Amino acid sequence: AQSVTQLDSQVPVFEEAPVELRCNYSSSVSVYLFWYVQYPNQGLQLLLKYLSGSTLVKGINGFEAEFNKSQTSFHLRKPSVHISDTAEYFCAVLEQGAQKLVFGQGTRLTINP
Amino acid sequence: EAGVTQFPSHSVIEKGQTVTLRCDPISGHDNLYWYRRVMGKEIKFLLHFVKESKQDESGMPNNRFLAERTGGTYSTLKVQPAELEDSGVYFCASSGDYRVETQYFGPGTRLLVL
Numbered sequence: 001a002q003s004v005t006q007l008d009s010q011v012p013v014f015e016e017a018p019v020e021l022r023c024n025y026s027s028s029v030s031v032y033l034f035w036y037v038q039y040p041n042q043g044l045q046l047l048l049k050y051l052s053g054s055t056l057v058k059g060i061n062g063f064e065a066e067f068n069k070s071q072t073s074f075h076l077r078k079p080s081v082h083i084s085d086t087a088e089y090f091c092a093v094l095e096q097g098a099q100k101l102v103f104g105q106g107t108r109l110t111i112n113p
Numbered sequence: 114e115a116g117v118t119q120f121p122s123h124s125v126i127e128k129g130q131t132v133t134l135r136c137d138p139i140s141g142h143d144n145l146y147w148y149r150r151v152m153g154k155e156i157k158f159l160l161h162f163v164k165e166s167k168q169d170e171s172g173m174p175n176n177r178f179l180a181e182r183t184g185g186t187y188s189t190l191k192v193q194p195a196e197l198e199d200s201g202v203y204f205c206a207s208s209g210d211y212r213v214e215t216q217y218f219g220p221g222t223r224l225l226v227l
Contacts, residue, residue: 004155032214043119043220044156044204051214090156094214099144099169100158101206101216 002027004093006104013081014112021076021107023091033074034092034101035065044090050074061085086111115140117219119205125225131193134222138187138207145188146208146216147180151201162188195226 007022025031035047048059055067061084065076074091091104118137126132138145147159159178160170164185173180177196182188192199202223206216 034215036218043117044206044218046215046217049215092156096214099161100146100172101148101156102158103148103156105155 002031002093002095002102004091004102004104006089006091006107008107009105010108010110012110012112015083016080018079019077019081019085019109021089021091021109023074023076023104025072025074025091025093025102027072027093027095030096032094032096033065033067034094035059035063035074035076036090036092037087038090038106039087047076047089081109081111083111083113085109117205117207117217119203119219119222121222122220123223123225125227126195127227128197129194131191132195132224134190134192134203134205134224136188136190136205136219138205139209139217142207142209142217143185144208144210144216145182146206147188147190148204148206148218149201150204150221151198156204159190192224195224197226200224200226 004025013019033050036044037047050057050067058064063078088106088108090106092101120135143164145162150156158172161168162182165182179191202221204221206218208216
């Protein structure tokens, strides 16, 4: 069965510092990969996705993620964070041909001034 | 284009009562999904509709939960009777035929059972 592990439940960083949110998955078949973000008091918003092609994908708000098949990882990065990036970030996996997303536990990103 | 909408945004009920959550998917999306996040846990799949048919309901926790999608448009999720452990955030998502793998989520319904 597939699973997703977000290695950090909370990540505090200073404003304008770089950040990396880690995500590892396990699956016996090919997968699609997603990062969703939930800002305070809002719903889930799609940040970026990897379906095929280039392993480096760019999303909204300056975020990017790199798919590493050998390490079964899909880490999310931003070179310089802003206060407005404070949110909870979810990594999710969808097995190709399947319909249900499997989510990680979420990572709370806190930006300190 | 309007996104996925959910109603109500919050619901506080007592144990044993009934609650009905509603989801309106993006117009034209045949695929509709329900997910739930119980406090402190990960978001988990409940079920998937294709139009009005239940494609996969493997994530439904028990028979106190009933989901419907009459006419293949909006969906309702009824919990009857509600228990304390049903508290959490219920998310609805939809996807179209072209990019069926990309699911767009609604704002969620926060349910608190006292």
